[in-house]
Amino acid sequence: MAVSGNDISKSDPLDFSTPSPSPPSEHVDSSSQSSYISNAPDPRPEIPSPLENVAEKHDVSGTAGMKGINGKMKAGRAGTSWLGIYESFLLKNASQIASVESTLQHLTYLFPGKFRDAEVASEVVYSALGILGLYHDTILANALSSSPLSSKYQPSLHTRYTRHFTTHNAAYKKIAYFLVVIQKTELLIEIMSRKYGGQRGQRTAIVGIESIKAACRLALLQICGSRTLVTPPIPERDVDPKVLDPDDPIALADVGEEDGGYWMMPRTGQRLPQLKEDSDATQYLMKKVLLPDDVVPGRKLIHPLTTVDGRIKEILYILRPLLYALLTLLASRLRESKRFEGHQARKVINWMPWVVGFALEYVCRDGVIDSLSNEGGIRAALTKLTGLEKRELEKRSNSMWWWTLRGQFYDSVTKPILNKMIKKTENIPLLNLxxxxxxxxxxxxxxxxxxxxxx
Known part of the structure; x- marks a missing residue:
């Protein structure tokens, strides 16, 4: 007679007696024989398991009990941790997170100067959303790396480069995220410094923040092996969060594909992309081709600055905001002194910070080209630039337009033009808004x- 699992669990652990064998038969089924052997009691004494109290009823192997424990532990972590609850909520509503963040950030643009201390309220919301966005990026990146979509996901060159250093160097990761947090809150700190410390407190805060940012960038330059710094120094969100939505199978299937729709072949069922223009065919095929930047390690996406001139240019480019802030502070103090009361002297003092800052940024923005041109000239250097280096140089060139809104150039050139435009449109509906x-x-x-x- 075979012994059931309940009889085994309730038997005396010191009882070594075996049950009486079943009467012999002419034909013994192999399945019944294996069942009899598997149900036979173990002659070794049983040791009580600590999982015995939580095992499910009538479960001899304890597998269901172990599953119950794991489920309870996960439920306990999710129930007791607010961060766990928030992460679960974020991933379940990943398709709406980007639109909500964008909407809230654009709402902060609608009320500067509309009521008392409006810039404080708008900048508090903007800074908080910026820091919250960094946390969201971390959650979404971790969810994407552990999902089946990771095989289809092709990160950008910037993400590959910054992820290499953030994952392989703890110091780089801490400094880079600290620098980004400073950038998200710098305007709020300046506003609060002016509110409670006046112009003197504002100037001190500006110089202090620029000094901290310059020190962080110099440290990142050293960690990266004297490579051109990228902006921002952390991985960006280069994938639509809606692809992580488990309730959106279309987004899961089409991740990494074109957004122009598909044409399904009637016989084979194969999908082909619908291209709107002839030039789209070249772009589509180029995305299917592996380029040198796609196979090199992330570290080699930017060349190290091997020449002294290239390193000096990059260091001056990093120090340019601090030098501009110091020159602005010096110019304000010189205007307040009585030694420079002449019209010509004041004009030179007003233009000095803008001219020096603009010249430094224009000359030092392409230190990598100066470093690569040491071997074959500027034309050879341009051919050696990687895709990430070209993107960074393009961003630096585009940021030069911000000098039209700074310093004496804004006061002398841009401001009069804007005032004329506002005056001409003040009586025209919609344009006056x-x-x-x-x-x-x-x-x-x-x-x-x-x-x-x-x-």
Whole structure:
């Protein structure tokens, strides 16, 4: 007679007696024989398991009990941790997270100067959303790396490069995220410093923040092996969060594909992309081809600065915001002194910070080209640039336009043009609203240093 699992669990652990064998038969089924052997009691004494109290009823192997324990532990972590609850909520609503963040950030643009201390309220919301966005990026990146979509996901060159250093160097990760948090909150700190410390407190805060940012960038330059710094120094969100939505199978299937729709072949069922223009065919095929930047390690996506001139240019580019802030502080103090009361002297003092800052950024923005041109000239250097280096140089060139909203150039050239445009459109419907908002932002650009900062 075979012994059931309940009889085994309730038997005396010191009882070594075996049950009486079943009467012999002419034909013994192999399945019944294996069942009899598996149900035979173990002659070794049983040792009580600590999982015995939580095992499911009538479960001899304890597998169901172990599953119950794991489920309870996960439920306990999710129930007791607010961060766990928030992460679960975020991933379940990943398709809406990007639109909600964008909407809230754009709402902060609608009320500068509309009521008392409006810039404080708008900047508090903007800074909080910026820091919250960094946390969301971390959650989404971890969820994407552990999902089946990771095989289809092709990160950008910037993400590959920054992820290499953030994952392989703890110091780089801490400094880079600290630098980004400073950039998200610098304008708020300046506004609060002016509110409670006046212009003197504002100037001190500007110089202090620029000094911290410059020190962080110099440290990152050393960690990266004297390579051109990228902006921002952390991985960006280069994938739509809706692909992580488990309730959106279309988004899961089409991740990494074109958004122009598909044409399904009637016989084979194979899908082909619908290209709107002939030039799209070249772009589509280029995305299917492996380029040198796609196979090199992330570290080699930017060349190290091997020449002294290239390193000096990059260091001066990093120090340029701090030098501009110091020159602005010096110019303000010189204007307040009585030794420079002449019209010509004041004009030179007013233009000095803008001219020096603009010249430094224009000359030092392409230190990598100067470093690569040491072997074959500028033309050879341009052919050696990687895709990430070209992207960074393009961003630096585009940021030069912000100098039209800074310093004496803004006061002498840009501001009169904006005032004329506002005056001409003040009686035109709809256009007068645009002029009203431009006038509100003029207060920010004229009053605060970090309202036009790009580095």
């Amino acid at each position: 645009a002029g009203l908002y431009v006038g509100d932002y003029q207060y920010l650009m004229e009053t605060y240093h970090f309202a036009t900062s790009t580095l």
